[in-house]
Amino acid sequence: MISDIDRLVAIEDIKTLQYKFFRAVDYEKDKIAGLLTHDVRISFSDETPAEAVKLTQPVVLNGPDTFVSFLKQFVGAERSVHLGLMPQIEFDSADKANGIWWIQGVGTDPKARGLKIGLGFETMECDYVRVDGKWLISSLSARIQVHM
Incomplete structure (x- = not known):
């Protein structure tokens, strides 16, 4: 199994990876692919109340290029800030882990009338x-709720 010290170092490495991911989603979309495996899923x-739903059905994307294209189309020029909070990271082995994050985000919709x-x-x-x-992200599943 993994020693306590190696586990703590790996947790910090995974946190850094995830923080880079959030920053890339907000500001550097072209850097996202380098944070994901070639076969990422x-x-x-969307669990947003019905009057504000942006995604009408669940979205499943395979591969980094597909995700980056989706993100550029869906988010576009929208300004956003994603904060990853309270990670719970567990290890299946020295080279495989899983994590749960609570995300809080703020964004603007440039297509909306007014701000x-x-x-x-x-x-x-x-x-x-x-x-x-x-460390790379090999799968990501998010349940989203947006309030305008």
């Missing part, structure tokens, strides 16, 4: 794998 479901600001909440579950000493 990403899914979103429209949304407050979002997500529960995000991720699987991580270490490849050549580098």
Whole structure:
């Protein structure tokens, strides 16, 4: 199994990976692919109240390029800030882990008449794998709720 010290170092590495992911979603979308495995599976479901739903059905995306294209289309020029909070990270082995994150986000909708600001909440579950000493996200599932 994994020693306590190696586990703590890996947790910090995974937290850093996830923080880079949040920053890339908000500001550097072209850097996202380098944080994901080549066969990453990403899914979103929207639990927003009916009057404000943006996703009409769950979305499942395979591969980093598909995710980046979706993100650029769905989020577009929207300004956002995602904060990843209270991670719970557990290990299946020295090179495989999973985590649950609470996400709080704020964003603007440039297509809205006037300035429209949304407050979002997500529960995000991720699987991580270490490849050549580098942690990557191998799957991500998020349940989203947005309030405008």
